[in-house]
Amino acid sequence: MTIETPRGTTPWIPTLEEVAALAGVSSSTASRVINGSPRVTEQTVARVNEAIAKIGYVPNRAGRNLARRRTQTVAMMIPERTADFFADPYFAEVIQGAAMHASSTEYSLTLLIESEQDPHKTHQFLRRGNVDGALILSHHSASSSYGELARTLPIVFGVHPPGAVGDQIHVVDVDNVAVGALGTRHLVERGRQHIATITGPLDTSAGRERMQGWRDTVLAAGLEPGGCEEGDYTPTGGAQAMGRLLDAEAPFDAVFIASAQMASGAVAVLKDRGVRIPADVAVATADNNVFSTSSSPQLTTVDLHTAEKGATMMAAVVRLIDGAQLGTEMLVPIDLIERASTAL
Amino acid sequence: MTIETPRGTTPWIPTLEEVAALAGVSSSTASRVINGSPRVTEQTVARVNEAIAKIGYVPNRAGRNLARRRTQTVAMMIPERTADFFADPYFAEVIQGAAMHASSTEYSLTLLIESEQDPHKTHQFLRRGNVDGALILSHHSASSSYGELARTLPIVFGVHPPGAVGDQIHVVDVDNVAVGALGTRHLVERGRQHIATITGPLDTSAGRERMQGWRDTVLAAGLEPGGCEEGDYTPTGGAQAMGRLLDAEAPFDAVFIASAQMASGAVAVLKDRGVRIPADVAVATADNNVFSTSSSPQLTTVDLHTAEKGATMMAAVVRLIDGAQLGTEMLVPIDLIERASTAL
DNA sequence: CTGAAAGCGCTTACAG
DNA sequence: CTGAAAGCGCTTACAG
Known part of the structure; x- marks a missing residue:
């Protein structure tokens, strides 16, 4: 047990004025140094910086913000x-x-x-x-x-x-059209003929555009568009969409799924139904995150560089x-x- | 094309002083009203609040923080x-x-x-x-x-x-011991006899404590502890740990996995190897999130009320x-x- | 209950 | 290049 240091005792926080005093200049000058003004002697800069380092000065944001009329x-x-x-x-x-x-x-x-x-x-x-x-x-x-x-x-x-x-x-x-196109083109290049898609919500432009990229690419390759089901970016939504895709009569040998979260749900359904990936159905998706790397097999994806x-x-x-x-x-x-x- | 309103034109932002002027009081009084001081007439309160509403006043944080020596x-x-x-x-x-x-x-x-x-x-x-x-x-x-x-x-x-x-x-x-115990006890109550575990990192107290909860519960039930492999809270780590569990000779009919992310990886491995859940192996985990709800079957879990x-x-x-x-x-x-x- | 005044810690024209 | 002074928008003893 240590003796309690009541937190009420406000700790010592150095101010600009103290920096200035220690450096032997006015706070105006100290402020200029801190803000990188060119109109200060090298000597002064050095002295002020020394003082700052010595007492561990950090500018108070409230004061600065008030004066600058900014909030940072x-x-x-x-x-x-x-x-x-x-x-x-x-x-x-x-x-x-x-x-x-x-x-x-x-x-x-x-x-x-x-x-x-x-x-x-x-x-x-x-x-x-x-x-x-x-x-x-x-x-x-x-x-x-x-x-x-x-x-x-x-x-x-x-x-x-x-x-x-x-x-x-x-x-x-x-470019969301390009996202759909890039994923789909890869499936085309892999020789797939019947390419389905699971889209994002179609009331968002991103959802519509990725779908358009898929359709454009399929058509440009001289193929018929495969099934198209709408998802909601969740694994469950992806699973349901895949269920609908499988229940429809149209067979498919590839699918572009507009997000990795949906893909994880969809892949689980494929596996549960005994569909082999990629032998029976190739899967491409979008998002390079845990949802595309942790499923088995790992998923080909369009990296959106989200960070x-x-x-x-x-x-x-x-x-x-x-x-x-x-x-x-x-x-x-x-x-x-x-x-x-x-x-x- | 609309005509550009240059953003440089700083928008009009009302101040306390203006509120006060409009209400016909001093800014001290206006401030008191805003801060809920009891020492103000109801009438005054009403007048100030009216003024605030009228011009849409919002206190400036920098000013307030500087005065209060707080940052909020x-x-x-x-x-x-x-x-x-x-x-x-x-x-x-x-x-x-x-x-x-x-x-x-x-x-x-x-x-x-x-x-x-x-x-x-x-x-x-x-x-x-x-x-x-x-x-x-x-x-x-x-x-x-x-x-x-x-x-x-x-x-x-x-x-x-x-x-x-x-x-x-x-x-x-x-209580991380309780987390391990709660999940494991459920497996015991389901009649499982050989309960393995995949732990979190054992250099963290949470990792060690959940493992302890598992072990205590198994022993208290008069059973032998099953296999125990360390994971790292990622799906991949969970998958690898499950691989090691399966490769070891000891058979098991249940597993407590210390996080849902690890469980999602582990479950995928089980399914790939043809192990049925829960028929062959029952799975309980911790975290009630997308990783426990989107796998198939959905996972029994200890809800940690993380939010x-x-x-x-x-x-x-x-x-x-x-x-x-x-x-x-x-x-x-x-x-x-x-x-x-x-x-x- | 209310107001005038000081002060919170900075920045920045304004002089020099 | 440097300093004294004013001001940023609030809060809060201090009087009354």
């Missing part, structure tokens, strides 16, 4: 159905990338849950200078109301907001905050990763 | 290996619970990635008043160095820090910030959820 904070908007959101490794990976990039900047990433019964409250919080910018990922939150907000606050979307597309809107995403997407979103919002002009669309590259599920 | 911010510490961290749905769920609870308070949750090459920097950031408290989840970050930090900053752990256990340390977790754990951690750190005295150990309840993998 970017909000990651989370829809109120947080459980669904965090359960999807895709979102977790975007957050990871964004947090990682943030840690290399002066900005910090705050998780902000939107109130669904009072969306106005959330908007007001954002609009009233409590954050410098926001990142919006989920379909639900990408509601049109953010369109106006984007006029006064730097906002970067990870999905295409459904409604208006003004030139103040900035979206970071993969990079998060980092790019963060970088973009920081540039917007700094006043840069950015294009509406920023594309994240994709890659095909070949695994056993489409082996020859 | 709690940091969720993330180890630098962010990818592994976010890939685990367990951590994502804790974060979700914490963020959810935070949104019901005045605190915001910030994701803070620790610098591994310069841990001092992270500590200094925390110690220098940039956050009011911190939440620490991962094993790596629960290094002893946080012990001292906890003396000056309210910190709540989600795992037992390996080293010292002073009375300033606060841990929110399930609740995150919420409890957040609630605890807020109480510490408010000066409360808390015990070292706070337990999150657990529950058994029966599913097909242990059906009779």
Whole structure:
């Protein structure tokens, strides 16, 4: 048992003024050194930095933010159905990338849950200078109301907001048509003739576009499109869609599944029904995460570089905050990763 | 194309002073109303609230924080290996619970990635008043160095820090021995005689304790402990451990797997080898998430109430910030959820 | 119950 | 290149 040090005893926290005193300069000058102003002598810089190191000074954010009229904070908007959101490794990976990039900047990433019964409250919080910018990922939150907000606050979307597309809107995403096409083309190249698909939700542009990529590619190869069933990005939804695909009369020797989570459910159904992968059915999917690497066989997939997407979103919002002009669309590259599920 | 409204034109943000002017009071009084001071007339309260609503006033955090010498911010510490961290749905769920609870308070949750090459920097950031408290989840970050930090900053752990256990340390977790025992007892009650286990990493107390719960329960039932293989909480690790279990000579008719992620890998191996679940081997695991619900059959599991754990951690750190005295150990309840993998 | 005043810890024109 | 002064938007003793 150690003697209790009551936490009430506020610990000693050095201030700028103390740094300045120790370095023998004014706090104005100390501040300039800290902020990298060019108009300071090398000598002064050295003395101030010494003082900072000596007492372990760290700038107080509240003071700095108040003076700068900035918050150095970017909000990651989370829809109120947080459980669904965090359960999807895709979102977790975007957050990871964004947090990682943030840690290399002066900005910090705050998780902000939107109130669904009072969306106005959330908007007001954002609009009233409590954050410098926001990142919006989920379909639900990408509601049109953010369109106006984007006029006064730097906002970067990870999905295409459904409604208006003004030139103040900035979206970071993969080319979803290309995602569907890349996965499907690989199946074509493997000589498959009857290529089915399990799509994402068709009320989202990403869902529709990956499906379009699949269809375009199949048609371009001179083949008939195989079965097409809609899923919801969950393993269960993928399993059900695969069930419908198998129950339909049309036979197929390959399937492009629009997400790895759906693929994991679908693969389980295939195996339960005695369908061999890839001998009977080759499987290609999208997302390079635990769901594509931990099934047996491992799944060929379109790597969406999801963490990079998060980092790019963060970088973009920081540039917007700094006043840069950015294009509406920023594309994240994709890659095909070949695994056993489409082996020859 | 709409005409560009340059974002440089700073939008109009109302201040306390303006609220006060509109309500015909001083900003002191307006502030008191906002902070719920009892020493204000009902009339005044009404007038100020009207003014607030009218112009949509939201307090500026920087100003408030500077005056209060608080930050209203709690940091969720993330180890630098962010990818592994976010890939685990367990951590994502804790974060979700914490963020959810935070949104019901005045605190915001910030994701803070620790610098591994310069841990001092992270500590200094925390110690220098940039956050009011911190939440620490991962094993790596629960290094002893946080012990001292906890003396000056309210910190709540989600795992037992390996080293010292002073009375300033606060841990929110399930009873891990009970987790192992609850899952295993269910297998015993199902009449299984040869119960094996796949453990978590044995260099963590949670890994060792769940194993102990398994062993205690098996022995208490008058049975011999079955095979015991160590995993790493990943599907691949679970698959490998199951491979070793099957390759060993000892037959088993049940297995307790210490996490659902490992179970998903292990179950795939069982099925690939033609082992029927639950007919040949009953499977019980821990974590009630997509990994226990999306395999076929669905898995009986110990629900760890992981989101609740995150919420409890957040609630605890807020109480510490408010000066409360808390015990070292706070337990999150657990529950058994029966599913097909242990059906009779 | 209410207001004037000081102060929280910074930054940044403004002089020099 | 450097410093004194004002100000960022709040809160809170201190008087009254």
